[in-house]
Amino acid sequence: MLGNWSFGDYYKKEAITWAWELLTQVWGLPKDKLYATVYEKDDEAIEIWKNNTDVLHEHIGKFGAKSNFWEMGETGPCGPCSEIHMDMGPGRCINENTPGHVCAVNGDGCGRYIELWNLVFMQNYRAADGTLTELPSKNIDTGMGFERIVTVIQNAGSNYDTDLFRPVIARVESMCGKKYDKGNNGAPFRVIADHIRALVFAITDGAFPANEGRGYVLRRLLRRAYRFGRELGFSGPFLYKLVPDVIKIMGEAFPEITQRRDYCMEVIKSEEERFAQTLEQGIEKFNLMLESAGKNGKTVLSGNDVFTLYDTYGFPMDLTRLMAQEKGFTVDESAYGELMEQQKERGRDASKKGDSSLLTPDGWTEIKKVKGTEFVGYELEETAVNPTSYKEIPGSSDKKSREYLLILDRTPFYAESGGQTGDCGTLLSVKGTIINVIDTFKWNDAIVHKIVAPAQLTKEDLSSSLMARVNHDIRSATRRNHSATHLLQAALRKTAGEHIQQSGSRVDHLSLRFDFTHFKALTKGGLEAIERQVNEWILTDLPVTTVVEDLASAKSSGAMALFGEKYGDRVRVVTMGNVSRELCGGTHASSTGQIGLFHIVSESGISAGVRRIEAITGLNSLLALTRCENTLAVLCETLKVSEDTLPKKVSGLLDTVKQLETAANRNSLEKVAGRAAELLSEAGKIKGKIPFVVKNIGNCSKEVFGPLTDAVSDKLKSPDFQNHVVALGAVIDGKVQLFAAAGPVAVKAGINCGAIIKEAAKKANGSGGGSPMRAQAGCKNTEQIEDALAAARQTIKSKSEA
Missing domain, CATH: 3.30.980.10 (Threonyl-trna Synthetase; Chain A, domain 2)
Structure with missing residues (x-):
């Protein structure tokens, strides 16, 4: 945004004449193509345009408050404005074929007349009842779109045809090998060029991609641009390579982006790599969601599905909306919004202290009415204080003690805030009773002390002056x-x-x-x-x-x-x-x-x-x-070495362990290979066109199951077993793992392991997939492993007996 401001140094005459001078004399825009609009009641501005510029008088237009009275809200500073528009020619009209359409300044936005500059004369104040009063100090606030004026000066077709964006688009063209066009097919180029520039400036200014706040805006921009890059054929990080192109365009005017070039590239590349890890999984999940919705005759992606894509796969909602639109679907944004709010509420609840439910106006005994609590703990750790109200914590009493929430008129105890925990210490009554303060936190203007008092403490004790002492060591x-x-x-x-x-x-x-x-x-x-x-x-x-x-x-x-x-x-x-x-x-x-x-x-x-x-x-x-030194001494004593030779001794021991593990693994792999051969021999005993075996391995470790499935896959490539199929199930770390593999001959006969595993996984509350030759799945329900394997067996059998 370009603009100029004045707080009393100049006003309407200067703002109007300087704007006209810049546009017509400095930038050389044709005067007969420029139009000025003014607020219909602003006679002063009208006269300035007529008498102090050479704008064509017939190009001065009066308009109502809707077009030419600027307000920031229902109340606050406001005032009339004068806008400068330019006639871009009949060819820019997008409504020329609309019956009854007439191109006009402040018309229906047909594209022929575009606003260049808005001169706001801040001279009024709008009160809550709607009345206008004059400001004692009037000021000027103007705004002009940078890209728009560049488009006009360069006589470009759009913002993206100017030298602000075209070099970046050209770079994308050379990287992906595709040509940019100005229609819908050019949208990916435009999104990428726009978003990468925004990312460079925002990151240089200290913003960082994150899951909330301004960081989430950056993350959405980056992921949206990355996703559009996939439409152009990019399969990995590419946005970071455009940073130098942005700097080449904008670096002279903004040297700080040149200074932080490498950092910007690192941040963007890292974020691209992180998103790429989940994008494929997210797209697969998205397609399954659409498939499920379509089978049920729905064209709306549920809020729950949209939330899952956001929460699990990092898909911003607008990205999911765009992907859904491309497939002819819409998304339930209302339901998604409710789920997001519930998540935020859970986060807020989790961050609150356990006593937050007690911080309500009910149940307090007021001793004296005092607004808030004065904190004196910066200067003092011990001082006399007076209780103003207290509240017994329900269910906290026993024979020895009771717990209360206590508010004082002043306190040296720091209340938890800014990441620092609340103080603890003691309160001493006039009778010498010691009351323990175990936590301190804020509640509106008050500081609340959670105390543990002896059971014999009376209401009189809680109503009298106390000596507060912060625990000095902990503080x-x-x-x-x-x-x-x-x-x-x-x-x-x-x-x-x-x-x-x-x-x-x-x-x-x-x-x-x-x-x-x-x-x-x-x-x-x-x-x-x-x-x-x-x-x-x-x-x-x-x-x-x-x-x-x-x-x-x-x-x-x-x-x-x-x-x-x-x-x-x-x-x-x-x-x-x-x-x-x-x-x-x-x-x-x-x-x-x-x-x-x-x-x-x-x-x-x-x-x-x-x-x-x-x-x-x-x-x-x-x-x-000290603990580290003691541990080091014990290690040296145990291994009979000095501190200097300890690393070498440990390294040697690790090498020995590694050799033993290698030997043990070799022995284990030999056993695994034998087990794979046994399974395939079992398959060979089954009659049918395609020999197969489906087996429940039972409880197993990933160190055994992984090599076993690899061994089975390798065996299926040998000539004796190329028409065989194997499906296995195992329980590993409390979860079901399913696996299926087929030889090349079996695959040609119609076996598809990916389909087998998908059908099986459905029976055990899981999901998975793979290729026709090999597939696997993870499932949560261990009790349904036999059902899953039965489904696999039935799928294979239907092909084997066909």
């Missing part, structure tokens, strides 16, 4: 871990790339967990570099400072914010030396040296494009290292 350990997450993010961005964005975190007194966007696993060397960097910052003992400032000021100063998080006008900014500056409401160490030691425990992938690091700090790190 300190939690502070260390929270500050370490900030250093970890800074180290990740420094070593793995500035594209790293926090996706979530969990901090308590035992450990920390940090989720972040990244397209591949971190290497051992990469993790060591991150760990070393964090510990260097700890040794430097950087000061940790906190300030409260305006949100806009904090962001402009470079403070990192968690995407999707809602912040107030005033925010807390935590700074660690010159290496980290983040918006954060949690508790922290006063300097990085207090963290002591940082150790990464694990790194793993938790979803597509999201990685997780788990780490420990302080004494927990020291204890972990």
Whole structure:
């Protein structure tokens, strides 16, 4: 989008005359082809067009509020607007054969007259009752479509015929060997060219393909473009190869995309590879769904099917809709939406604490009316407090204790938020009764303390002043871990790339967990570099400072914010030396040296494009290292070696084990080959045109079943057994595995193992398939294995006796 804005520096006259000057004098558009529209009550704008430009007066048109009064919503700033249109010629009209059609500015969108520029004069405010008042400070807000004006200047047929897209389309043509045309057959080219440009800019700006939020928009774009690529014959990742073509077009104006070229290519290629893994399975499942619906006389793909394709195979709903339309089907979007909402609700429920069902207005005893709870825990760990209301937790009482939810007027206990767990500690009554605080969390404006009190605690005790004491050791350990997450993010961005964005975190007194966007696993060397960097910052003992400032000021100063998080006008900014500056409401160490030691425990992938690091700090790190040393000492003692020679000793032992396993496998394979021969000899005893055997192997391991099926397949290729068929069933790890194989002669006689297995799998709540010569399936219902094998036997028998 192109545009210009003014907040009081200039107004209508300048906006109109400058727009006219740019279009006619700088870009040289023909004046006799340009039209100006104005709001019918905006006499000032009409006079400016007439007296300050040389637009043809008959090309000035007055229109009502529907066309020429801009509003952002039912309420808020608004005002009249003036639009500049261009006559593209009668040949652009798509409705020329429609009876009664007349081409006109602001007409039915026939294509002849197109809007180039909208000049909005923001001069009014629309109140909730619909009344308009004048704004004390009037401003200008204009907008012009970049691709549209380029299309006009270059006299191109469409946006995709300009030099903004045509080079990318040409590159796709050369890659797939097919020619682009401007009709429907050219849609894949246009989708790919449009989407790859959007992906390059979004990824450069820090967005990342994911399953929710802005990341899901990217993932949908990429998968849609990838799927269109299949229509052009692409069978693997190809979009990433177009990144340099986008940069060649846009890189001079936007140098940042040139700087992040390799990163963009890596992210897109990784996402393509990930989608390719499930696409084939998803398409096969999609076709089965359509086949089933068609057999039942339906032309609508159910919401459940659409949800399965999304949830299991990663198909965005609009992709499924498009695929269904191509086959003459529609999708039940309403039912799909309900299932999606149910999934979100399950996610919300799972993320809530177990006590959330108690956080209702009912059942509370109010001591005094106070709005919210003041948190004083940044400065204090011990202070006098006053209860304002409490609620006994049903079913929590016994002879010794009772559990309550307690709200205080002020508290030093940090309530769980921002990934940091709630504080625990004690409350001391005036009588000396100790009440344990086992958790703290937020409820609207209040901070709720979950407490365990002695059974003899009276209502008077809960209504009197209390001394609150946070567990110092647990608070300190939690502070260390929270500050370490900030250093970890800074180290990740420094070593793995500035594209790293926090996706979530969990901090308590035992450990920390940090989720972040990244397209591949971190290497051992990469993790060591991150760990070393964090510990260097700890040794430097950087000061940790906190300030409260305006949100806009904090962001402009470079403070990192968690995407999707809602912040107030005033925010807390935590700074660690010159290496980290983040918006954060949690508790922290006063300097990085207090963290002591940082150790990464694990790194793993938790979803597509999201990685997780788990780490420990302080004494927990020291204890972990001590355990490692003790384990190392035991190994050295057991193997009678020093630490220096331990790796060599272990390597030698593993080589010995491998040799023994190879010998054992060789013996096992010989037995498997013999078993395969036995099965085929059994088949030979059966009368019929096609000898066959169907056998239930029973409980088995994949290490035995796999080699056995391979051995059977190999035997069926030998001259003695080329007309034989074998079908096997086994229970492996609590699930049914079905297998069928046929020799080439049997296949020529009409045997199709894929069909055999599909029929058999239906009997045991499973699915599978394969080729006519070999097929397999997995099934859930072990009790139906005999039914499945009976179905296989009947299918083979019908061909054998034919």
